[in-house]
Amino acid sequence: MELSYLSVFLNEEAAMNMILRHALPLLEMDVLKTFVAIAETGNFTTAAEAVYRTPSAVSMQIKKLEETLGCTLFLRDARSVSLTPKGELLLGFARRLLSLNNETVSRFLLPDMNGVVRVGAPEDVGERILPDVLKRFAETYPNVTVDVSIGMSNAMRKRVDEHRLDIAIYNSLSDEASKDGEILMQEKLVWAGAKCGNAHLRDPLPVSMWEDGCVWRADAVEKLSRAGRKFRVAFLSAYTTGQRAAVRAGLAIAPLPRYLVQGEMVQLGERDGLPDLGHYDIGLKVVEDAPAPVLAVAEHVREAFAELQLHTGRMAEAV
Template identity: 60%
Template sequence: MNAPLNHPLPLLELDVLRTFVAIAETGSFTAASNSVFRTPSAVSMQIKKLEDQLGRPVFVRDARSVTLTSDGEMLLTYARRLLALNREAVSKFVMPDISGVVRLGSPDDFGERVLPSVLKRFAQTHPAIAVDVVIDQSANLRKRMAARQLDITLMTCTEDLTHPGVEILLTEPIVWAGAKGGCAYMREPLPVSLWEEGCAWRAAAVKALGSLGRGYRIAYMSAHTAGQRAAILADLAIAPLPKSFIADDLVELGAKDGLPELGNYRIGMAVATDASAPVKAAADHIRAAFDMFNETGRF
């Protein structure tokens, strides 16, 4: 529907477009409401206003999902461009002097699951700061940090040890993960998939199985989360994982399945003592991301 030539076109609000993009990316009004810090009803009102302005629907809703209409797909392209242009313009005035390179270390699991979304948002708010990422085991990342090869590093920490100079960002239960409908947990000896020595999840699993007196064999070993998931999904083994890693294709196993509790693990962050302004900005951004996870369960 074309607007009359003598009638001014409506101005799309960036705040409404931000909500629209959040819904398109999460596929859920509820999930989007968490990311934009609004109530679900407020999010619904924003989208109604947007659709009223455009004179056509942008989403198809049913009881289980939210999908874009063809007009919504077209709008998504424009919305992302408008939001990106706004961020670029504002950053020129709000943070004109913060630029540089940040060397960031992360374990594989969080490098795969968390960093993409965290770094995407950081790039949007700090376009003049480049982040170079190193993925490695926590023990090696500590060594790189001590050698001043990194400015910031995330690392897994055992619950019963102190780590000087490390700020704890997250404490989370470790659970046994198995394939949905799988039977690996019933086999004897128990087939487990573990990381190499020095992994906090491995240490918790070995200690718990030893305390229970449960026989086990290492059926699969990988330092990468993708490899671990492949072994679980193939029902070759079960594995210790953070509770938040349990997705729709995995199930949490426990005492009812004859398995011991594994306790908690922690994610810590170390920052160089002589941190530059870009490094401090990146560290603050990571803290905020974990704060959001602690509140909403989502990064």
């Protein structure tokens, strides 16, 4: 009798394994790409633009995906879309599947590239974007070495002209980035001060600056001079970490990208007697007659900034 029960159990287990092997549906890459776009933007309309589909087509894709998986993936309200716990779980799998798909297709369809690509960027861009770019690029092109240099934006652009760099990612005053390359993204430049600090009330105004040639410094000096506000350079550093340290210590204020003003720093503005700094552009410059590995790195940079724009747009909508 026990043997009979064991036999039935084994037969049922074998039948279940056969069902799992043959009956489970396959997830479509296009649908997963749409799902990830919605998760990252928090908006069906924005995601539809990113995947070049109509909002109704995107809604149908998600409806079909939810029916396939037997669960609700998104919670929808009038302003935004958020992931359910099941949606959060799927997001991790979806990103891995899309990455593996891209790597697999690239290995077969793209040339087996190798060589060295020299990339230059300012510190803030290097810290914010390059880690993700390097990781993804290495997964697709493991035989290409990317040599990264960190420095002032103007110096990076000049080194591309001199063929000492293949790619430069740089900060530029608005309307100037397109003259020497292509615009990847626009950022807001603001005044940063210490929480509960009073540096912005002093006269002359103590300012933490970069060396000559920094577009943030040039914009800040021009705006302060135009407003007739007396200032002095109280702290000088070539790195944003140094600028932020001076601000957090209450020694000075500094012109910084808005996304860097967090933690022990606060954003200051016209209500504090300071001129508006406006925006600056992040640009991309590629050496002339660039070979395939250089073009591939440049495309990864573009994709990273496109994703960053979607993310920052989602954050702005939430605020």
